[in-house]
Amino acid sequence: MYDRARTVAWSVGLAVALALVALVSATIGPVSIPAGTVAKAVLNEVALPTLSGAGVGWIRPFRFTVESSDAVIVTELRLPRIALGAAVGFALATAGTVMQGFFRNPMADPSIIGVSTGAAVGAVAAIVFRPAIPLVPNLQAMAFGVALLAGFAVYLIAREGGRTPVATLLLAGVAVQTFLGAVVSYTLLFAGDSLERAVYWLMGHLHAANWGKVGAVWPVAVLGFAVTFAYARDLNVLLVGEDDAQTLGVEVERTKQILLVVAAVLTAAAVAVAGVIGFVGLVVPHVMRLLVGPDHRVLLPTSALAGAGFLVATDTLARAGPAEVPVGIVTAALGAPFFLYLLRSREVHSL
């Protein structure tokens, strides 16, 4: 039986875990900074609004002494990257949970409707052609825009007679992904000097993080999560089948449209800033489903928080070694064996 207290307990626990992972992550890097210093540097940035005579002012309640180089490393280099990783993981895990529930298919992930490959086309096109053609929008805008276009195209292709059967959607998604993959490869032929940058982007990375990107992605992630969470009960009912859901009072087609759009926007926003990071949106929801059960009222918040923690942790690994590797490689390298382990040892054959 659904238990709100259990949802809150799991969510608080995972949020604390995320905070701890973030704190540890901020200590790790070429310059090792003690956790205490990280905490002080973070607290120094805390500003509280106050009402002074003229209007709203900001006061900083904490004034710890932190070496300025340490403070800069923590607040300008590591924290934006951690915050961006958390936002991307949060968004991808939310989208993945929605897609698996929506498609009632354990292999569904956020990229299933072509959004990630669309983003790749946009990003690679921006990287390759932008130096020559100044009118091409910047990388993030191109990636986000083409991602949504690809998702929309898949939706239109799968639509027949006012309905969008999920099996058709799935197959249309696979076909469009394959086609767009060919477009990416073809574009890379013209990459020339920008080939390295394009390939690096395709692997999924967080190294170009800054507070601007963080400010762009977090609101999308939180808003998208809020909408899907409002549909948590409908997602549960959809799990018993679309016909049953309809006769139980769910407007199935409208609900599917809303969930598709939200999942596509979440994925597009995440991929636009971080490249194609695989497996977060596939593995995290599966693991959480094994831990907390299939009810989306608890599955959605726990998956989102676990996704955030997972990506921060894997990105820390990615940059902790002597040479930094794209985080997409780490998530896939860790996620795939873990997923296979689950597949062999537990029942992940169905939802």
Add this chain to the structure above:
Amino acid sequence: MTGAHDGADPPALELDDVTVSYGGRTVLDGVSLSVRRGEFLALVGPNGAGKTTLLRAVNGLVTPESGTVHTDGADATSLSARGRARRVATVPQETNVGFDFPVRDLVAMGRTAHRSRLSRESEADRAAVTRALDRTGTAAFADRTVGSLSGGERQRVVLARALAQAAPLLLLDEPTASLDINHQVRVLGLVRDLVTTATERDGTDRPARTAVAAIHDLDLAARFCDRVALLADGDIRAVGPPHEVLQGDRLAAAYGVETVVTEDAVTGAPRVTALGERTPAAAGDRRDAVRSQPEADDD
């Protein structure tokens, strides 16, 4: 909701000249049918006769090409999914029940149409779920997952979900198809009981629940239902009390098999025994004969 004080209730369900086609094939061909409040009607007929399609036209899963469907006097095709779910509850033929959900949660899904998106479960929701669990004898395993139940138990859980929906019209598609004889009798007996005993709580004692079930087993249909509607080739061949509809010639014409109808020694209900395939020529003749006087008592 309905004209409670004008004396004459609208039928719980009324289909008027309903035609449904799938991919160019006419599955229902101008079907008209009226079901009174407090009635348990069985839809019988050969495979592919259109029983399931008729139910789907009522619960909105297919939209008729022409004709109208009214439930309690309201046009069913113009209702939202939510509005329809408050009037019509369905026990589907095959349920991909969420195997990992506890029984109580699955039954609570029946309350979907009564809850707003963000509201918590209300006292009324909880009471309806508890009542449905008690009524169907599923309360004992309310905390087990659906996947751990037997087919018969699962069928009762899906029935409980439909009851929690608190809709006046209950549709069942082959509710006994995969059940052993014990569960067949239990499920249909339960539906029979629900229809017989449920009355409006406004003091009028009018029947509150109506059931329409597609049933393959003619003996069970005859035993538990008030009336039987015989479908064949997308058309209703006869409607009436079981002993009037379940007659050898009619069944032979509809099913294409010689049948003998006797009285069951124990229940007193008509008992249908199929003998063997009949010759096509004879089948055609008799079909015409029945069609010309569909409501008549033959022989």
